[in-house]
Amino acid sequence: MSKLLEVKGLTYRKNLKTILEDVNLDVDSGKIIALLGENGAGKTTLMRVIVGIAKHYQGEVLLNGDGSEVYRKANIAMTDNLKGLSDSTKVGEVEEFYQKLFVDFDSSKFEQLRSFMKLNNDMKLGQLSRGMREKLEIALTLSREAKLYLLDEPFSGIDPMARKRIINSILLWKSPDSTIVISDHFVNEITTILDEVVIVKDKKIASHLSADDIRAKGHSIEEYYESLYADEGAE
Numbered sequence: 001m002s003k004l005l006e007v008k009g010l011t012y013r014k015n016l017k018t019i020l021e022d023v024n025l026d027v028d029s030g031k032i033i034a035l036l037g038e039n040g041a042g043k044t045t046l047m048r049v050i051v052g053i054a055k056h057y058q059g060e061v062l063l064n065g066d067g068s069e070v071y072r073k074a075n076i077a078m079t080d081n082l083k084g085l086s087d088s089t090k091v092g093e094v095e096e097f098y099q100k101l102f103v104d105f106d107s108s109k110f111e112q113l114r115s116f117m118k119l120n121n122d123m124k125l126g127q128l129s130r131g132m133r134e135k136l137e138i139a140l141t142l143s144r145e146a147k148l149y150l151l152d153e154p155f156s157g158i159d160p161m162a163r164k165r166i167i168n169s170i171l172l173w174k175s176p177d178s179t180i181v182i183s184d185h186f187v188n189e190i191t192t193i194l195d196e197v198v199i200v201k202d203k204k205i206a207s208h209l210s211a212d213d214i215r216a217k218g219h220s221i222e223e224y225y226e227s228l229y230a231d232e233g234a235e
């Protein structure tokens with residue numbers, strides 16, 4: 001096990017608003033980590049800074065000790081909402097686009113994931129339901145041979161049965177030394193696969209513990225997460 005990602009003293013402002021303030025986070029390779037926090041806590045922003053899309057921050061973001069955005073973009077796969085692609089684009093064409101864009105894109109892995117997600121190549125983006133679109137985003141992201149995967153609320157529109165199937169299969173799709181960070185509001189559903197839990201609150205990392213340590217305190221992960229926010233409600 002080795003240190004994969006280091007975020008040091010990260011402060012990020014946008015339009016005069018401080019979104020993240022002095023965030024420090026160390027992530028090891030080979031983990032599955034939940035990134036939790038209420039709406040607007042800054043989870044998406046943190047992922048965007050880590051992957052190198054959100055720029056002009058203070059502090060350092062290092063992947064394998066390398067701080068360049070080019071290196072991070074090449075080695076981190078983040079779900080994206082396929083915004084730049086028109087509704088008439090077919091699933092097969094999106095795959096070709098990803099193949100050209102990312103040298104680590106593995107087409108045979110995508111074929112397996114696409115069939116697991118029950119999507120076919122002729123479906124057009126405009127015809128996909130929200131859940132089907134999310135399944136495509138997950139398939140595209142996990143088809144890259146990345147060191148770090150950032151899944152930003154990947155399951156919010158996916159029906160509970162399919163969600164369970166996908167969550168239970170995630171371990172099969174990741175290489176043992178890659179790390180997956182999942183931001184989610186369905187805490188209970190992902191707890192079985194989690195190694196660690198990171199909670200974002202008040203612009204900072206309020207807690208970063210192993211799932212086993214949380215359970216050793218006699219809490220479920222959901223109870224622990226809710227207790228961190230409940231403290232504030234009691235003030």
Ligand SMILES: Nc1ncnc2c1ncn2[C@@H]1O[C@H](COP(=O)(O)OP(=O)(O)OP(=O)(O)O)[C@@H](O)[C@H]1O
Pocket residue numbers: 014015017019037038039040041042043044045046
């Ligand atoms: N372009 C922007 N300009 C100004 N403020 C922004 C911008 N993007 C995000 N924010 C603000 O940054 C904060 C964090 O947003 P972010 O989307 O990172 O939160 P989140 O934890 O992912 O939330 P959610 O769970 O709702 O997806 C919010 O208060 C949001 O209003």
